[in-house]
Amino acid sequence: MIAEIQEALQYGFIQRALLAGSFIALNCSFLGVFLVLRRFSLIGDGLAHVAFGTIGLGLLLQAHPLYISAPLVMLASLWISILSEKARIHGDAAIGLVAALGISTGIMLASLGQGFNVDLFSYLFGSILAIGEGEVIVSVVLSVVVLAVVRLFLHDLFALTFQEEYARVLGIKTRRVVNVLTLCTALTVVLGIRVVGTMLVSSLIIFPAVTALQVARSFKTVLLIAAISSVSSVVSGIFISFFFNLPTGATIVFVNFFFFCITYIAGRLRGR
Amino acid sequence: MKVLEAEDLWVRYQNLPVLTEISFGVEKGDYLGIVGPNGSGKTTLIRCSLGLVPPAAGTIRLFGEPVDRFAQWSKVGYVPQVAEGTHMGFPATAEEIVATGLLSTKSFPRRYKKSDGHAVDKVMELLDIENLKGKMISRLSGGQRQRVFLARALIAGPELLLLDEPSAALDPTTRERFYEILENLNRKENKTIIIITHDMGTIGRYAKKMLYLDRKVVFFGTFKEFCGSQSMTRYFGEHAQHMICHQHQGFTLDR
Numbered sequence: 020m021i022a023e024i025q026e027a028l029q030y031g032f033i034q035r036a037l038l039a040g041s042f043i044a045l046n047c048s049f050l051g052v053f054l055v056l057r058r059f060s061l062i063g064d065g066l067a068h069v070a071f072g073t074i075g076l077g078l079l080l081q082a083h084p085l086y087i088s089a090p091l092v093m094l095a096s097l098w099i100s101i102l103s104e105k106a107r108i109h110g111d112a113a114i115g116l117v118a119a120l121g122i123s124t125g126i127m128l129a130s131l132g133q134g135f136n137v138d139l140f141s142y143l144f145g146s147i148l149a150i151g152e153g154e155v156i157v158s159v160v161l162s163v164v165v166l167a168v169v170r171l172f173l174h175d176l177f178a179l180t181f182q183e184e185y186a187r188v189l190g191i192k193t194r195r196v197v198n199v200l201t202l203c204t205a206l207t208v209v210l211g212i213r214v215v216g217t218m219l220v221s222s223l224i225i226f227p228a229v230t231a232l233q234v235a236r237s238f239k240t241v242l243l244i245a246a247i248s249s250v251s252s253v254v255s256g257i258f259i260s261f262f263f264n265l266p267t268g269a270t271i272v273f274v275n276f277f278f279f280c281i282t283y284i285a286g287r288l289r290g291r
Numbered sequence: 292m293k294v295l296e297a298e299d300l301w302v303r304y305q306n307l308p309v310l311t312e313i314s315f316g317v318e319k320g321d322y323l324g325i326v327g328p329n330g331s332g333k334t335t336l337i338r339c340s341l342g343l344v345p346p347a348a349g350t351i352r353l354f355g356e357p358v359d360r361f362a363q364w365s366k367v368g369y370v371p372q373v374a375e376g377t378h379m380g381f382p383a384t385a386e387e388i389v390a391t392g393l394l395s396t397k398s399f400p401r402r403y404k405k406s407d408g409h410a411v412d413k414v415m416e417l418l419d420i421e422n423l424k425g426k427m428i429s430r431l432s433g434g435q436r437q438r439v440f441l442a443r444a445l446i447a448g449p450e451l452l453l454l455d456e457p458s459a460a461l462d463p464t465t466r467e468r469f470y471e472i473l474e475n476l477n478r479k480e481n482k483t484i485i486i487i488t489h490d491m492g493t494i495g496r497y498a499k500k501m502l503y504l505d506r507k508v509v510f511f512g513t514f515k516e517f518c519g520s521q522s523m524t525r526y527f528g529e530h531a532q533h534m535i536c537h538q539h540q541g542f543t544l545d546r
Contacts, residue, residue, distance in 0.1 A: 056381065171400040178391045181383060185371060188341050189395040190364035232382055236427045241382040 027261055036147045036267075039155045040214050040253040042162035044223065046207045048249035049169050051228035052241055053200060056180045058110075060228070062099060062201070064221035065114035065121075066208040069095040071217045072124030074142050079132040084142065085154070088209045089161075095121065096205035100198060145216030145268035147257065158210050165203045172196055177238055214253065215268035223249070226275035233279070233286035248278040292355045294319050294451050294483045295340055300349035302332070302339055308506065309335050313349070315502060315511045317485060319450070322477045324498035325487045331505045333487045334372060337453050340485075341369060353451075364395040368444030372455040372487075373436065378429045385423040385431065385439045386411055392443035414446045418472065434461045438469070445476075452476070454486040458493070466490075470497050491535050 027033050054060040073091040077084030095117055102113035129139050150158070169176070175196045178186040187193050204224070211220040227249035228241070235241040256271030293316040300313040310332045317323055325333050338344045340351055342358040353361045389411050394401050415421045418438045423431060431439065437457055444452060452473070458466045474497050476482045488494045494501075501517055503510040510523055517523055518536035527535075 174391070174394055174401045174403070175399075177383075177387070178394055181378070181381060181388065181391070182371065184338075184343050185369065185391075186394075187343060188364060188367065188369045189391065190362065191394065232380065235382045237384045237425070238382055238387050 023262065024258060027258060032148050032150070033257065033261065035150050035152065035155045036257050037254060039150055039158040039210075040147055040257060041250050042159050043207065043210045043214055044227075044249040044253040045246055046162050046165045046169075046203075047211055047223040048227040048231075048245040049166070049242060050200065050204050050207055051224040051226075051249075052231065052245050053176050053180050054204065054224060055228040055232070060225045061111065061114055061221065062096070062204060063208055063211075063224040065099065065118040066092050066096055066205050067212065067217040067220040068118035069121030070209055070212055071139075071142070072121040072128070074212075074217075075125040075128035075132075075139055078138050079128050085157075085209055085213065088212075089206060092209050093202050093205040096201045097198065100201050104194075142212060143216050143218050144266060145212060145214050145219065147214045147267050148261070150213055154213065158213065161206055161210060165207055168199060168203055172199055176200060215271055219268050219272055222272045222275060223253075226252070226272070226279060230275070230279045230282045233282035234289070244282070248275070248282075252278060293317060293352070294321070294354060295485065296352045296355075297336075297340075298350045298352075300339065300351055301347045302335055302344060303347040304335075308347075310339070310504075311507045313504075313508055315508060317451075317483060317500075319483055320477070320481045322474075322484045322497065322499045323486070323502060324491075324494035324500070325485065325502045325504060326489070326491050326494065327504035327509070333504055334455055336504065337369075337455055337485070337487060340453065341367070365447045366450045367395075368392070368447065368449035368452045370437070370440045370444045370452070370454040370457050372459075373440065378436075381427075381429050383428050384425050385420065385428055385435075386415075386425060388428050388439055389415060389442045389446055392446035396447050410446055414442045417445070418442050419468075433459075434465050437461060438465075441469070441472075449482070451483045452485070454484070456487050456489065458488060458490055466493065473497065495535050 051060065054062060070088045070092050073088040074084040076091070077087035080087065099110075099113045099117050102108050102116065103110040106113075108116065125139065175186070175191045178189055178191060179193050179196055183193055207224075208220050211223050214220075215223055227245040230248045231241045231244035235244050252274040253271055256274045257267060259265065259274065260267040260270040295317040297313045297315055300310060301308060302310040313336065325336065327333050335344055339346055340353065340358065342361065351358050354363065354366060390403060390407060393403070393407050393410065412421065415424060418441060420435065420438050420442060423435055423439065428436065428439065441454075441457065444454075458469055461469055470493060473484055473486070477484050486494065486498065495514055498514070500513050501510065502508065509526060510517055510520070514536070518532065524532050
């Protein structure tokens with residue numbers, strides 16, 4: 020087994036997938052904890068749907084789909100925030116609305132630019148093993164930026180997630196911090212599409228947080244357990260899918276589910 | 292300079308007036324009890340004082356500054372009303388929650404220092420809850436959680452404390468202890484205290500002033516003025532007024 024892993028590590032595409040995948044997984048885990056606790060985790064799913072549309076646009080314009088997607092999905096994320104704040108639309112409805120528009124845009128563009136349908140659909144389920152060198156560098160750099168931003172706002176985010184109004188009385192500009200969280204999520208979702216695809220990217224955000232919440236008793240340990248389970252799911256998912264010739268995105272989701280089952284049982288046993 | 296001052300304040304909720312023509316001022320060192328029936332706008336008044344609810348008309352000032360421009364939040368400690376079950380399963384220890392009270396003293400990027408840990412220990416000791424430090428906030432009883440929130444409000448050493456029905460979840464013994472702590476803070480450290488309560492009997496023994504609210508100010512003044520007021524006798528009836536005043540004038544429960 021160890022020899023096989025060593026052999027796999029020789030391949031450039033495995034190295035690239037592991038490097039980019041781990042950083043993206045780390046981002047997803049931290050953001051996921053805040054999003055899940057704020058009951059806003061489906062924003063990942065909604066933004067992924069938007070990304071489906073913007074990827075279509077990128078393919079039509081023959082530009083790199085992810086580079087077109089990043090700014091547009093970030094704008095869409097702010098639009099969701101504005102809709103849910105100003106237009107008297109609840110958060111879930113705002114997400115559903117923007118997501119539907121995103122998918123519709125994707126389908127429209129696909130029918131306009133006949134011929135790239137195959138490409139568009141490859142983004143549905145991700146292709147981390149096909150990630151290029153340039154994309155790895157962009158993914159790692161953007162991930163480090165998101166991690167740094169989360170670190171800078173960590174305590175603000177914690178206070179806000181626990182009691183938003185109280186955070187305001189602490190002098191925290193809550194709307195600004197929420198926007199930062201939303202923008203970081205948008206960027207992470209676009210990066211995550213490479214790993215598991217638009218259909219599954221929300222799982223990268225939701226699973227690690229929910230896994231950690233089964234057993235953690237402090238906020239520090241939630242972040243720690245979420246990070247560990249997220250990175251190990253992506254790393255072992257990549258190896259397993261390589262050895263058994265399985266789709267990588269779906270394998271990562273199953274490993275995540277496996278970790279969730281373990282902490283769920285551990286949590287129940289300890290709770291007795 | 293008044294610590295808190297409202298001038299002809301109006302607050303509307305979906306176009307219905309919740310508070311009308313509210314004017315009053317709180318001086319440094321005051322201990323004000325806000326009382327009134329359910330739905331009388333007590334919580335709205337506190338939230339408006341903190342800039343959480345915008346006024347429809349009039350002004351409200353904190354330490355002389357209109358609340359929407361107020362920035363010295365470390366001067367203010369707030370204990371919000373917390374419904375049971377709000378924090379179901381939230382993964383934070385009491386210690387982590389108490390420490391957030393220090394964030395008002397910090398500017399971006401907010402970070403904790405080593406000495407902040409000592410401050411957490413000290414305030415939790417003061418409130419007799421050092422044994423709860425590592426406990427999960429969602430596993431505490433209502434009364435324990437209330438004291439954790441008081442510790443969070445006190446940790447930055449605020450000059451003004453606003454408490455929204457803090458004694459609701461407390462058993463009688465803990466409630467007495469809670470009021471004693473507040474009284475000490477008011478007497479010894481000259482902290483200004485504003486407290487919403489249904490517990491009119493108990494608050495009469497501690498607070499210096501009373502604001503009786505029913506969407507407008509029905510009464511604002513000292514307890515002595517309240518007890519001697521003919522118009523309040525007419526408003527409440529002799530019996531109810533007597534109940535409040537009798538307890539205020541030295542009637543104490545066995546402690």
